[in-house]
Amino acid sequence: MTESVTVADLVKANRLEIYAGEDDLDRQITTSDISRPGLELTGYFNYYPAKRIQLLGITETSFAKGMGHDKLVDVMTKMCQPETPAFVISTQLDPPEELTTSAEAAHIPILRTKLTTSRVLSNMTNFLEGKLAERQSVHGVLVDIYGVGVMITGDSGVGKSETALELVKRGHRLIADDRVEVYQQDEQTLVGAAPAILSHLLEIRGIGIIDVMNLFGAGAVRSEVDIDLIVHLELWHDDSHFDRLGNNTESQRFFDVVVPKINIPVKTGRNLAIIIEAAAMNFRARSMGYDATKVFDDNLKRLIKQNANKS
Structure with a gap:
């Protein structure tokens, strides 16, 4: 709107x-x-x-x-x-x-x-x-992780808000919980912000509404951030297939901007906050020119070539 x-x-x-x-x-x-x-x-x-x-x-x-x-x-x-x-x-x-x-x-x-x-x-x-700018309301959580704007999406009850709370405790900053107001700033930039009524607030089932700025300080929140990466949380099923090497890059389009997207399986015992934090750091490394998947592929090709020469 x-x-x-x-x-x-x-x-x-x-x-x-x-x-x-x-x-x-x-x-x-x-x-x-x-x-x-x-x-x-x-x-x-x-x-x-x-x-x-x-x-x-x-x-x-x-x-x-x-x-x-x-x-x-x-x-x-x-x-x-x-x-x-x-x-x-x-x-x-x-x-x-x-x-x-x-x-x-x-x-x-x-x-x-x-x-x-x-x-x-x-x-x-x-x-x-x-x-x-024209705005689109998206169900999800938006967090600033090491300067990378990460929007966490997934079905209701999958653990988005609880993961955001853990990320805030680890020193990252909350922008929006539950609803993210998304708008296009220019041809390459997508910005996310919280609706005014939900600013600085986080809902945790069993506790209720908490004020992140009041509990963790002004440094724990931001008013808006560029959306660089979408992390979709999906419940683990035995027949589900998830990317293990990082070769299959998905994306999601908002207005005229395409944002990279990764799917992370949710399973008992997995620390989602650390996983998403690592995903943000890996995205930042790729943006700076370092691709761990390419390094693995190069190492694998080198090993195959060495074994071929020995034979």
Whole structure:
């Protein structure tokens, strides 16, 4: 589900200064696209993206200073549409008086920052894309293990939350339990977070709800993390077949991002926390170029070749 974002959220997340319109920060932002109104300053409004945040930098404010008062009033009035969420002025510049007057009349806030136009554009875009991205709710547990975002999935009662608790005790960090809100940040990055109502909470059957941050400290939790690996817990059956060498790599797609997936059998006596911890470390080693399966294959080929030469 797409979250709603207000101008107040934008101000808080990006540490923007409220230059004018402090009483109008509840205006809704519906798109992550940000406009730099260059053509509009020349009077071209055929394709004016009024729903976007309007960002003015040195170029736009300098051009505005060279315009006549009447012309500038006309342009700024047209830019202040009912659906326009806010104006942002970069580099600690002062907005034109004509903009201030028109924005106040339309109840549109004017924000300001000392950052350059490129920097504030990047910061606001990243924030809005994360907040406004399409979300998918997934049944599972998300844990940060040595910097690797591991989502643990499996049938209800298989031991996901208990495993997460053991991982937290081993020094890793909990992001979400039971439900993981998943969204695509870019073409290669999938991010997971906890629903607000479940943040920092963990359910253990027989105990109930526990607050991980309260019991283990602020270092035991994170608000969100990139999902790098999916570990699926599956009850052990005699007729089940599980990968023993690591040759059969599975994956699962969320939106446009494909995430590698491994299946781990659950059986009495197996320490799932240590196994998942090892899986995360092995994934990290592979990402850095070391593949234990390839090393084993190379050793096996070398041994076969040696035995063939002896014969």
